[in-house]
Each structure stands twice: as structure tokens, then as C-alpha cells.
Amino acid sequence: MADNLLEVKDLKTYFRTEEGVVKAVDGISFSIGRGKTLGIVGESGCGKSVASLSILRLIPNPPGKIVSGSIVFEGSDLLKKSEKQMRGIRGNEISMIFQEPMTSLNPIMKIGTQISEAILLHQKIGAADARGKAIEMLTRVGIPMPERRMDSYPHQLSGGMRQRVMIAMALSCNSKLLIADEPTTALDVTIQAQIIDLMKKMRSEFGTSIILITHDLGVVAGLADDVVVMYAGKIVEKADVRNIFKDPRHPYTIGLLQSVPRIDQEVERLQAIEGVVPNQREMPSGCAFCPRCVRATKRCKTEAPPLEYFDMERRAVACWNAETEKIAATGNAKNLSMDGEKSK
Amino acid sequence: MGKYLARRILTTIPVLVGISFIVFALVSFAPGDSISLMLSNETVNVENVEKLKTELGLDRPWYIQYVMYMEKLLKGDMGRSVQFSRPVAEMIGEKIGNTFKLTIFSCLVSLCIAIPLGVLAAARRRSVFDYSATAIALVGVSMPSFYLGLLLILFFGLKLGWLPIRGLPTYDSTLFKQIRFLILPSITLGSSMAGILTRLTRATMIEALGQDFARTARAKGQSEIGVLFKHAFPNAFLPILTTFGMQFGSLLGGAVIIETIFSLPGLGMLAMNAVKFRDLPLIQGTVLIFAVCFVAVMLIVDILYVIIDPRIRYD
Numbered sequence: 097m098a099d100n101l102l103e104v105k106d107l108k109t110y111f112r113t114e115e116g117v118v119k120a121v122d123g124i125s126f127s128i129g130r131g132k133t134l135g136i137v138g139e140s141g142c143g144k145s146v147a148s149l150s151i152l153r154l155i156p157n158p159p160g161k162i163v164s165g166s167i168v169f170e171g172s173d174l175l176k177k178s179e180k181q182m183r184g185i186r187g188n189e190i191s192m193i194f195q196e197p198m199t200s201l202n203p204i205m206k207i208g209t210q211i212s213e214a215i216l217l218h219q220k221i222g223a224a225d226a227r228g229k230a231i232e233m234l235t236r237v238g239i240p241m242p243e244r245r246m247d248s249y250p251h252q253l254s255g256g257m258r259q260r261v262m263i264a265m266a267l268s269c270n271s272k273l274l275i276a277d278e279p280t281t282a283l284d285v286t287i288q289a290q291i292i293d294l295m296k297k298m299r300s301e302f303g304t305s306i307i308l309i310t311h312d313l314g315v316v317a318g319l320a321d322d323v324v325v326m327y328a329g330k331i332v333e334k335a336d337v338r339n340i341f342k343d344p345r346h347p348y349t350i351g352l353l354q355s356v357p358r359i360d361q362e363v364e365r366l367q368a369i370e371g372v373v374p375n376q377r378e379m380p381s382g383c384a385f386c387p388r389c390v391r392a393t394k395r396c397k398t399e400a401p402p403l404e405y406f407d408m409e410r411r412a413v414a415c416w417n418a419e420t421e422k423i424a425a426t427g428n429a430k431n432l433s434m435d436g437e438k439s440k
Numbered sequence: 441m442g443k444y445l446a447r448r449i450l451t452t453i454p455v456l457v458g459i460s461f462i463v464f465a466l467v468s469f470a471p472g473d474s475i476s477l478m479l480s481n482e483t484v485n486v487e488n489v490e491k492l493k494t495e496l497g498l499d500r501p502w503y504i505q506y507v508m509y510m511e512k513l514l515k516g517d518m519g520r521s522v523q524f525s526r527p528v529a530e531m532i533g534e535k536i537g538n539t540f541k542l543t544i545f546s547c548l549v550s551l552c553i554a555i556p557l558g559v560l561a562a563a564r565r566r567s568v569f570d571y572s573a574t575a576i577a578l579v580g581v582s583m584p585s586f587y588l589g590l591l592l593i594l595f596f597g598l599k600l601g602w603l604p605i606r607g608l609p610t611y612d613s614t615l616f617k618q619i620r621f622l623i624l625p626s627i628t629l630g631s632s633m634a635g636i637l638t639r640l641t642r643a644t645m646i647e648a649l650g651q652d653f654a655r656t657a658r659a660k661g662q663s664e665i666g667v668l669f670k671h672a673f674p675n676a677f678l679p680i681l682t683t684f685g686m687q688f689g690s691l692l693g694g695a696v697i698i699e700t701i702f703s704l705p706g707l708g709m710l711a712m713n714a715v716k717f718r719d720l721p722l723i724q725g726t727v728l729i730f731a732v733c734f735v736a737v738m739l740i741v742d743i744l745y746v747i748i749d750p751r752i753r754y755d
């Protein structure tokens with residue numbers, strides 16, 4: 097735990113809307129080690145983007161506000177920093193890339209200018225050197241003819257190329273942490289694979305830690321070390337990537353896994369989780385997943401399950417019936433009762 | 441880009457032809473006997489009327505008349521003013537400079553008010569400043585310009601005596617000396633455009649500030665001022681430019697009234713006089729020039745658009 101790059105504790109980000117307070121992120125905790133990749137998964141609207149924007153303190157206020165928690169990055173709490181200090185961190189220590197490569201770049205500014213801007217904001221070098229550095233970054237992210245591309249505008253590039261530009265920009269100051277919010281969602285499948293490969297390459301070259309946000313477990317499988325599963329603003333399961341796929345405990349995680357297309361399965365048999373993420377007004381008083389859960393019992397309706405740690409604090413799940421899940425899944429009752437005791 | 445520009449410039453030709461035809465038709469098909477107006481009362485008789493008609497080609501079919509009109513127009517001959525018996529082109533030439541100054545200053549005034557006000561209102565949304573800016577803009581848009589003009593004359597001109605309220609020294613006078621005379625008319629004429637552009641600037645800036653690229657800029661460590669001026673404003677400027685072009689038409693229309701209120705010897709006053717005396721060639725001439733100015737401004741706006749926005753280049 098000691099040399100974690102980032103530790104988020106009990107983060108709550110709420111939005112004040114006309115329909116009342118939306119608890120977009122409601123008390124989440126996670127950490128990420130140096131050089132590691134953490135996947136955050138969950139359906140659209142579960143609070144992944146809000147969580148990641150909270151780390152950079154880029155939540156639009158109003159209506160949003162980080163109401164409590166701490167975000168300790170390299171030993172100091174980002175929530176206690178001044179806006180000016182945060183500006184020194186954004187794009188320099190922590191960078192972010194976004195889902196929409198179409199709109200995330202300024203449409204009327206040259207690619208080169210946009211990358212140089214990031215460099216000039218954080219490094220005491222001249223415009224010519226910044227340009228050289230920008231060209232170098234474009235080369236490293238695999239953009240052909242980087243010198244010529246410097247003078248291109250975003251609309252002259254394909255979606256995949258734009259995302260490469262975003263990555264080049266994000267890593268131009270050797271950030272220690274890269275937050276990638278659905279970096280491949282808007283791209284078609286072959287391009288997705290290329291961008292994932294690029295992120296792997298960049299991770300090993302720069303030693304960057306990555307928070308990879310996605311609703312696609314397939315992307316997580318290829319890239320993440322640890323996985324956090326979110327549902328309706330809360331974390332419902334945490335585990336290393338192997339266990340998420342081999343031994344998922346939360347019914348929601350299991351549902352997500354069943355909705356991932358697999359080569360050995362026919363596409364028609366793909367199962368989706370029935371129902372939708374509840375909106376804030378009709379949030380159930382017990383477990384938020386209850387209306388959609390196949391395992392739901394009476395208790396689930398009234399009491400929200402806490403996130404319980406087990407397996408030497410390496411895993412956690414928030415579900416009253418997770419143990420039964422385990423019995424059903426593996427039949428390893430002995431192992432389970434140990435876990436069960438720990439979580440009670 | 442050269443190709444695009446050439447094509448854009450060529451498209452103005454049919455527009456100009458259309459305008460010339462409308463202006464021609466306006467007078468040719470207008471009710472009322474223009475001929476008798478052109479002759480003084482004593483000389484109105486059948487013989488004189490017929491003579492003048494032949495002289496002016498008014499006995500020929502309308503399309504021949506139009507061709508004749510165009511032929512003259514292309515040579516720079518816009519006919520003679522009935523009232524002053526002087527070539528219309530010459531009279532317009534004398535006055536157009538003053539109208540040009542008035543409209544340029546009015547545009548400057550409205551842009552200098554609207555853009556800072558709109559940008560700041562967007563940056564400090566829902567603040568006291570924002571609400572005041574919106575209120576000011578509303579006043580600017582909704583107050584009739586002649587009324588505002590009279591108020592300004594009363595207050596700054598008569599009560600405080602700070603600024604001249606009428607006329608424009610034309611002989612032996614530098615632009616600098618003239619500026620004092622142009623302040624009140626420019627504010628009056630520019631106020632409605634200022635109001636419209638303030639509201640538009642605020643709206644487009646708010647939109648631009650909420651765009652993904654603004655978020656990207658913040659995420660790379662850009663300050664809010666940097667986001668505002670480096671990223672949001674250049675993007676917000678495009679719709680502002682378009683509306684500016686459109687509003688320029690109303691501005692020209694407003695010049696007619698404002699020049700009359702402030703006794704500014706410009707095209708507007710010329711047109712007003714021409715209408716009063718049913719001086720048809722002069723009406724024709726001034727309307728034509730106003731229309732051509734508008735087309736020219738729209739052309740400039742489009743060219744600027746192409747220069748600023750790389751997305752619409754070439755096609």
C-alpha cells in the first residue's frame with residue numbers, strides 16, 4: 097500500500113439538479129500502484145467519468161461538487177490543493193484522454209499547436225523546442241509523417257489518429273498517471289485493438305500508471321492489472337483482473353461477464369443484464385442492483401450491502417449473497433466459509 | 441482556398457444582377473407619375489411629357505429599359521437627381537464616406553461592448569455581472585434607436601454639453617476632429633447590434649466552454665483565462681461573425697434614421713431627402729448602394745470565415 101501512486105478514499109461527488117441531488121459518485125475508494133493499470137468498469141451512467149474528472153478536479157461547479165473524501169497523489173491530497181497547484185498537476189503529473197476523439201481536440205487549432213501548448217504550459221522551453229518535442233511525441237505514438245501532421249487540423253485525421261494525438265498530448269510531459277476515459281469506445285474494432293496496443297507500448301516506455309475506464313470488459317482483460325466494478329455511483333466489486341474473469345462474486349459482475357461476446361459462444365446466446373441503471377429519484381433503499389438482480393432476497397430490498405474485503409484484503413464485494421454465489425460457481429465450500437467469516 | 445474564394449466572389453454576380461433588377465423595378469413599376477414630378481408645374485403638358493419619356497426611354501418595353509439602365513450603370517452613370525439636377529453617382533460619392541465612417545464606428549462600438557460583456561458574462565455565469573450584462577443587452581436590443589438617440593442628445597449633448605449633437609465638420613477637418621461628432625450617433629446606431637451580439641457572444645461562449653475541447657484544455661493544465669481566450673473564443677467567434685454580417689443590413693437601415701436625427705450628411709440623409717421629394721433616380725441610386733454594401737459585407741464575412749475555420753476550406 098505504501099508506494100501507491102494514487103489513493104482515493106471515500107470520494108463523493110454530487111450534482112445539484114432540478115430533480116434533487118444526484119449522487120453520481122457515492123463513497124468510492126481505490127488505489128493504484130506505480131506502473132500499474134486499474135480498470136474501472138460499469139454500464140454507462142454509473143459514475144465512471146465523474147470519478148475520473150474528480151481526480152483532476154474538473155467537475156463543473158455548479159452543478160457538481162466533490163463533497164467529501166481524499167485523493168492522495170504521491171503523498172499529498174489533491175482536494176487540499178489550490179487551483180493553481182492543480183493546474184501544475186493537470187497534463188503534467190496526471191493526464192487524461194477522453195472518449196470522443198472527434199470533439200476532444202479544438203477543431204480550429206492545428207494538431208501541433210495543441211500538443212505544444214501542453215508542453216509549453218509545464219516546461220520552461222521555447223516554442224521551437226516544444227515543437228520538436230511535439231513531433232517526437234507524434235512519432236512515438238505511431239503517426240506517419242509527423243512533421244506534416246503538425247500542421248493538420250483535427251478534422252483531417254481519422255478517429256484512431258486523433259486518439260493517438262490525444263495520447264501524444266497526454267504523455268508529452270511524462271505524466272505519472274494517465275486517466276483514459278473510454279479511450280476506445282468511439283472507435284471501430286480494429287482501431288480499438290491498435291489503440292490498446294499503443295497504450296501498452298506507452299505504458300512500458302514511459303512507466304505510466306493508467307486508470308482505464310470502460311464499459312467493455314474485453315478492453316480491461318487486455319490491459320488492466322486490477323479491476324473495480326462500479327454500479328450506480330458505488331463500487332460493487334474489486335479484484336485483480338484474473339479473479340474478475342475467473343471468479344467473479346457480485347451478480348452484477350457476473351452479468352457483465354455474460355454480456356461480453358466470446359469466441360466460443362454464439363452471438364445470439366449473449367446475455368444482457370435485464371433492466372437499466374436506476375436513476376437517482378427511484379434509487380432503491382436497499383441494494384441499488386436489487387431490481388435487476390437474480391439473487392435478490394428480502395434483505396436486499398431494505399439494507400444496502402457494504403463493501404466487504406476478503407482474501408487478505410485483496411478483494412472486495414458488496415453483496416449480501418456473494419458467498420452463495422461462490423458455492424454455486426465453484427462448489428468450494430471450505431474456502432468460502434473462510435472468506436465468509438472474514439466478511440462478516 | 442483560392443478556388444473557393446473565386447467561386448464565392450462569382451456567386452455575388454447573380455445577386456448583384458438581382459439587386460439591380462429589383463431596384464430598377466422598384467421605380468419603373470412604382471405607382472405614381474414620375475414624369476410629371478420631374479417637370480416643374482408650369483412645363484407639364486402632353487408634349488413635354490412625351491418628349492421626356494422618349495428621352496428617358498420610358499416609351500420602350502420594360503426589359504429594354506432594364507438593359508438601358510444596366511448599360512448606364514456599368515458605365516457608372518446612375519442618372520441625374522431630379523431635385524438637384526446633378527449626377528446621382530457624384531452625390532453618392534460625396535456622402536458615402538460619412539456613412540462609411542458612421543457604420544464603421546457603430547460596428548466598433550457594438551463589438552467593443554458586446555464581446556467583452558458577452559465573454560465575461562459567460563465566464564461568470566449566473567453572477568451579478570452576468571445578470572447586469574443580460575439586462576443591458578436587453579435594453580440595447582429593445583430600445584428603439586431613435587428614442588435612444590434623443591435621450592443621448594438630451595443628456596450628453598444638451599444637459600452635460602459634453603458632445604456635439606448634430607452635423608459633421610466636413611471641410612478642413614481631420615478624422616480625429618470628426619470622432620467627437622460621431623460618438624453619439626455611433627452609440628445610437630450600434631446599440632441594438634451591441635445588444636444582439638452580447639447575448640449571442642454569451643450563448644456561444646457558454647456553449648464553447650462546455651465543449652469537450654475546452655475540457656481537454658483544462659485537463660492539460662490551461663488556466664480558465666487561457667481556455668476562455670485561446671480555445672473557447674476563437675470557436676465562439678464564428679457564429680458571432682455570421683450574425684454580425686446579417687446585422688450589418690439592419691445597421692445600414694438604421695443609418696437612414698440616425699443620420700436624420702443627428703443631421704449627419706451621409707447616404708441615409710440623402711436617401712431620406714430623395715424619398716421626401718420623390719427623387720426617383722436618387723432613391724434608386726442610394727438603395728442600390730446600400731444593397732451593394734450589404735452584399736460586400738457578407739462577402740467579407742464569408743472570406744473571414746474561410747480564413748478562421750479550417751473545416752470549410754476548399755469545399
Ligand SMILES: Nc1ncnc2c1ncn2[C@@H]1O[C@H](COP(=O)(O)OP(=O)(O)O)[C@@H](O)[C@H]1O
Nearest residue numbers: 111118120139140141142143144145146147159
Ligand atoms: N453535469 C452534470 N449535471 C448533472 N448530473 C451529472 C452531470 N454529469 C454527470 N452527471 C450524472 O452523474 C452520473 C454519472 O455520470 P458519468 O460519470 O458520466 O457516467 P459514466 O459511467 O457513463 O461515465 C449520471 O447519472 C449523470 O446523470
Ligand code: SF4
Nearest residue numbers: 383386389396415416
Ligand atoms: S445484495 Fe442482493 S440484490 Fe444486491 S447484488 Fe447482492 S444479491 Fe443482488
Ligand SMILES: [Mg+2]
Nearest residue numbers: 144145277278
Ligand atoms: Mg463516461
